[in-house]
Amino acid sequence: xxxxxxxxxxxxxxxxxxxxxxxxxxxxxxxxxxxxxxxxxxxxxxxxxxxxxxxxxxxxxxxxxxxxxxxxxxxxxxxxxxxxxxxxxxxxxxxxxxxxxxxxxxxxxxxxxxxxxxxxxxxxxxxxxxxxxxxxxxxxxxxxxxxxxxxxxxxxx
Amino acid sequence: xxxxxxxxxxxxxxxxxxxxxxxxxxxxxxxxxxxxxxxxxxxxxxxxxxxxxxxxxxxxxxxxxxxxxxxxxxxxxxxxxxxxxxxxxxxxxxxxxxxxxxxxxxxxxxxxxxxxxxxxxxxxxxxxxxxxxxxxxxxxxxxxxxxxxxxxxxxxxxxxxxxxxxxxxxxxxxxxxxxxxxxxxxxxxxxxxxxxxxxxxxxxxxxxxxxxxxxxxxxxxxxxxxxxxxxxxxxxxxxxxxxxxxxxxxxxxxxxxxxxxxxxxxxxxxxxxxxxxx
Numbered sequence: 001x002x003x004x005x006x007x008x009x010x011x012x013x014x015x016x017x018x019x020x021x022x023x024x025x026x027x028x029x030x031x032x033x034x035x036x037x038x039x040x041x042x043x044x045x046x047x048x049x050x051x052x053x054x055x056x057x058x059x060x061x062x063x064x065x066x067x068x069x070x071x072x073x074x075x076x077x078x079x080x081x082x083x084x085x086x087x088x089x090x091x092x093x094x095x096x097x098x099x100x101x102x103x104x105x106x107x108x109x110x111x112x113x114x115x116x117x118x119x120x121x122x123x124x125x126x127x128x129x130x131x132x133x134x135x136x137x138x139x140x141x142x143x144x145x146x147x148x149x150x151x152x153x154x155x156x157x
Numbered sequence: 158x159x160x161x162x163x164x165x166x167x168x169x170x171x172x173x174x175x176x177x178x179x180x181x182x183x184x185x186x187x188x189x190x191x192x193x194x195x196x197x198x199x200x201x202x203x204x205x206x207x208x209x210x211x212x213x214x215x216x217x218x219x220x221x222x223x224x225x226x227x228x229x230x231x232x233x234x235x236x237x238x239x240x241x242x243x244x245x246x247x248x249x250x251x252x253x254x255x256x257x258x259x260x261x262x263x264x265x266x267x268x269x270x271x272x273x274x275x276x277x278x279x280x281x282x283x284x285x286x287x288x289x290x291x292x293x294x295x296x297x298x299x300x301x302x303x304x305x306x307x308x309x310x311x312x313x314x315x316x317x318x319x320x321x322x323x324x325x326x327x328x329x330x331x332x333x334x335x336x337x338x339x340x341x342x343x344x345x346x347x348x349x350x351x352x353x354x355x356x357x358x359x360x361x362x363x364x365x366x367x368x369x370x371x372x373x374x375x376x377x378x379x380x381x382x383x384x385x386x387x388x389x390x391x392x393x394x395x396x397x398x399x400x401x402x403x404x405x406x407x408x409x410x411x412x413x414x415x416x417x418x419x420x421x422x423x424x425x426x427x428x429x430x431x432x433x434x435x
Contacts (some may be wrong), residue, residue, distance in 0.1 A: 130255020
């Protein structure tokens with residue numbers, strides 16, 4: 001058992017975790033953050049993507065004990081049903097959501113990109129979401145949504 | 158769920174080495190991108206020594222032409238590091254192709270070498286930079302050539318109480334250098350074939366040629382005999398054809414005729430010709 005002290009979506013969070021517990025498990029089962037999905041469990045699909053210090057990481061291959069002292073963000077950081085983030089609005093507008101399983105991870109990968117690059121090219125966008133698999137949309141709508149959101153949000157302010 | 162284990166998270170190299178020398182069946186945990194996958198498939202260890210808190214092992218520095226790469230440097234960190242981009246461009250490029258953005262943020266170069274996949278993107282660039290690995294245990298430090306460290310696919314010479322702490326490479330500033338790979342799709346793919354090169358030319362002559370070819374032989378290799386024979390040779394069509402022919406012969410000699418060679422050999426040939434022509 002380890003006590004971890006980290007920032008989750010802007011809030012200081014202290015939690016007891018097992019030594020062999022993944023961050024994915026801790027977020028879903030102990031902190032009730034169900035937006036972080038378990039897909040492949042082996043770091044290939046990206047459904048479990050979270051941002052650690054604003055960079056995408058697969059929470060299925062991250063031990064919860066490793067995030068002590070770090071900043072962790074899930075899609076809840078971006079917005080809620082009352083006030084969606086421009087990226088979330090754009091995903092709706094451009095039809096970038098179908099089954100929705102990849103969407104939280106996809107949004108976080110996109111958000112991380114826009115923090116570093118306010119005007120990404122389509123190649124930059126494709127590169128940034130290359131570790132997040134979507135089996136519904138064919139990606140076209142997702143790339144369009146991110147491209148169109150890029151001009152609208154000041155992610156790093 | 159992962160198999161049960163107890164973990165320790167040392168903050169210094171000395172503490173980590175002390176834990177390793179006293180624990181039985183302890184496994185070093187770095188990025189976790191290979192280890193946790195193996196553990197999900199049933200590999201188990203009673204103890205994990207998570208070394209990612211050791212800041213000294215994340216540093217990349219240079220002194221004269223030698224570059225010291227902390228084994229905990231992530232693929233992403235290496236891909237954007239200024240020293241690496243200036244003096245070992247092929248390594249920066251190769252690390253920028255590993256896995257996906259999340260894998261590059263998590264996986265470390267030390268872990269990549271200890272895992273010793275023959276398709277690891279970092280191997281060919283490290284070979285042309287004459288990489289050494291530094292292995293430390295409580296009993297001392299030893300240094301060996303990367304080529305000797307990797308014994309076979311997925312098998313290295315690391316001993317149970319050792320940590321791979323640093324990788325040292327020789328910088329090649331001023332060389333024409335790069336890394337190319339062939340994959341089944343553009344991104345998030347494992348290399349089917351890769352080539353790293355660093356070439357120095359002067360007045361239409363090759364002065365120094367370093368090549369490493371990955372995923373054609375059991376381990377990436379340098380065709381050193383051909384490299385030597387190119388020294389001070391005129392850079393012309395005939396020289397290139399002869400050199401490429403000899404490299405292909407060597408690949409077939411090492412690997413035998415593999416079914417995949419119907420595709421791979423013509424591709425290696427075309428890539429090598431392009432690279433040597435520059």
